[in-house]
Amino acid sequence: MKSKVFCPVCRVSFLVQEPVQPGDALICPVCGAKLEVTETGAEIKARRFPQEPLVEITERVDTFARLKSYVFNENKSLVLEGLMQKFETYGDFYCPCRFDNVPENICPCLETRMNQVRKEGSCL
């Protein structure tokens, strides 16, 4: 049986194969976020996997790139640095290339999740 899980990072629901237990780690197939199952039952609830912010964002961008078969350019460490600055200043990993610190710009930003990289060759 498959059940729905809501991703608190990209705010999209995805399906997981049961059985799932509280404490299990899941990867959101849309944004690459690592999640921890907090509740099971009719609806599975999950939160961001508790881990150090730098580990969280590094794993997320690596997972997202792997899911999409993308490769990083030479600016990867600068982008991670920018993401950490946004996290420290604004409380989440908003895209360092974008001005607005809104949920759609949480890395990977909505355009990137909607395949902008595939269409245009890069994110922004």
Ligand SMILES: [Zn+2]
């Ligand atoms: Zn997600």
